[in-house]
């Protein structure tokens with residue numbers, strides 16, 4: 001069912017500082033910031049030859065990553081995103097296996113304009129998992 005690793009997302013308290021680390025210290029190509037009010041984040045994409053890193057900064061009062069940063073103030077790995085061919089089939093399979101899908105269980109449009117779902121970390125080795133229809 002799982003396809004490629006689409007991205008690893010890292011929550012950061014300061015997006016500009018995070019961009020500096022990846023662009024200047026690590027010599028990576030970093031996109032312009034993309035404001036995602038529906039998701040409560042501002043995001044940049046670090047382009048790597050085989051995958052992407054997303055740096056996420058909280059946006060607004062109810063950002064879903066604020067609680068994470070309260071616990072890890074210097075930032076940290078927030079989720080991993082795997083590609084699937086058919087997100088509805090993947091969701092139905094996982095629900096049948098007893099896994100918890102977050103939110104209302106319906107795919108939302110993610111940062112790349114594709115349908116995404118998030119899965120409960122307690123069901124996936126302590127890691128928040130995003131599925132994206134490739």
Ligand code: CO
Nearest residue numbers: 009054081130
């Ligand atoms: Co993501």
